[in-house]
Amino acid sequence: MNESKKNIRRREFLKKMSALGTMGAAFTMGPATNAALLPGNKRHLPPLQEMTADDFSYLVGSWFRIYGDHGEAFDVCLTDVCRLPSAAARPPALPRSEAFVAVFKGRGLEALTGRTYRVEHAQSGRFDLLLDIVPDAGGRPRVEAVFN
Numbered sequence: 001m002n003e004s005k006k007n008i009r010r011r012e013f014l015k016k017m018s019a020l021g022t023m024g025a026a027f028t029m030g031p032a033t034n035a036a037l038l039p040g041n042k043r044h045l046p047p048l049q050e051m052t053a054d055d056f057s058y059l060v061g062s063w064f065r066i067y068g069d070h071g072e073a074f075d076v077c078l079t080d081v082c083r084l085p086s087a088a089a090r091p092p093a094l095p096r097s098e099a100f101v102a103v104f105k106g107r108g109l110e111a112l113t114g115r116t117y118r119v120e121h122a123q124s125g126r127f128d129l130l131l132d133i134v135p136d137a138g139g140r141p142r143v144e145a146v147f148n
Contacts, residue, residue, distance in 0.1 A: 048127050051147065053100035057081045059121070064104060066131065066143070067118040068111070076106035076143055084146075102145045109133060109141040 045055055059078050066074040084099040114132040129145050136142045 045124055048124070048129075053081050053083050053098060053147075056100065056102055056147070059124070062121065062123070065120045066112070067120070072111070074106055074108055074112065076104035076109070079103050079105050079142075084148075099146070099148045102147065104143040104145075105136075105140075106143070109143060112141070112143070 045051065060081060062078055064076050064078060066076060080103040082101045084101060086098060112133050116128050116130045118126060119129045120126045132144050133141050134144055
């Protein structure tokens with residue numbers, strides 16, 4: 001690889017790392033949290049409607065892209081997956097056995113409103129997802145998706 005390409009790749013890496021730092025996200029390279037980021041990792045994921053909290057937790061630390069109505073794209077990082085209390089009357093025929101919330105953080109989220117968006121992930125593909133924009137403890141917007 002020539003020196004020019006090395007410098008470009010280094011700059012891209014530094015830009016991404018500085019973006020992570022400004023978001024205040026802390027990442028560890030544990031197998032259950034950032035395995036999706038490791039090159040060559042091809043864990044089989046079930047279809048979105050069948051994903052469990054454990055399946056989605058595997059993607060914590062990876063990036064998703066949310067597409068707006070006018071071609072704008074918002075890159076967000078999955079930062080947390082929280083299980084919701086189990087409902088005793090949950091019908092057994094549902095494809096998902098438990099409810100959970102996926103939490104995403106990123107920049108420019110003030111432009112989003114709570115509704116269904118087209119979302120893309122390098123490993124999971126493209127899908128439509130109902131998203132809600134809620135403030136975090138510091139008042140900054142974050143994106144939440146409830147899987148019920």
